Amino acid sequence: MILYSAPPSYYSMIGRLALNTAHIPFENHHMDIHVRKEQLAPWYIALNPHMTVPTLVDGKTILIDSQDILRLAATQAGNQWLDIDVNLAPQIESVVKAHYAIPIERLTFCKAMLHLPILKFIFPRALGGIIKSLQAQLTTAKNPTALQAKIDLNQSRITYFTQGASLEEKMTVERNRIGDYLNQLPTPDHFLFGNKPSSADIVTAVLFGRLKMIGEYALVTNDARGVALDQWFRRMQQELAFQLSDIWLRFQWWRILLRG
Ligand SMILES: N[C@@H](CCC(=O)N[C@@H](CS)C(=O)NCC(=O)O)C(=O)O
Secondary structure (H helix, E strand, C coil), X not given: CEEEECCCCHHHHHHHHHHHHCCCCCEEEECCCCCCCHHHCHHHHHHCXXXXXXXXXXXXXXXXXXXXXXXXXXXXXXXXXXXXXXXCHHHHHHHHHHHHCCCHHHHHHHHHHHHCCCHHHHHHHHHHHHHHHHHHHCCCCCCHHHHHHHHHHHHHHHHHHHCCCCHHHHHHHHHHHHHHHHHCCCCCCCCCCCCCCCHHXXXXXXXXHHHHHCCCCHHHHCCCCHHHHHHXXXXXXXXXXXXXXXXXXXXXXXXXXXXX
């Protein structure tokens, strides 16, 4: 199996952590989505028309969404994960669904722009540059519909970042969303739902890592069950799978620039 993943990418982290936790061996193909923008290269578009990471290639099977990779990991893990437990499955599924409803990129980018205001100018310009390069490929592209969808997505990102409510107000909306997510988590045992991992542990661990990285981890520790959730996250960080998965707990800009 080859996992096309980018080190700083949130959904790539889910892919890596899911496969490592399920003990599924894979070859990691490093993607540079920020400087070289390899997700926009024709060879990659042929694999993943959404032009996102991660992508998992297993022979003729190609999974182009971290949710599918997570499902594959849970299936292959069998009774090593709690997803297989019919009594717990609905609750686990509901946590995973709630997780994927969080627009993580908004939280990350709003926080970045609040922290470093010059990014308010840099992000829309960078997205504008991507739109231009996609537009230039449109006439010769094998999959113009996919390119147009990506152009529209990047246009909607620019609109979100530059228009409407203030950044502070947008950040409040995203913090409340995280609060709602935390509220529906169980009080952890060793893992979130018992003594074995589940898909809910995977997505929540990556989410907590992101909150740490952007300086919003107080949302966890200030929660009513903050101590228990924090202890659970510390235990997750001790897991070999977590350590192998390159989950970013702090921003490592030099790795983005140096492709490390
Ligand atoms: N629903 C997708 C989302 C993947 C996604 O948005 N990945 C981001 C990185 S975390 C990406 O590839 N962004 C590059 C881009 O949109 O150009 C998944 O879960 O795999």
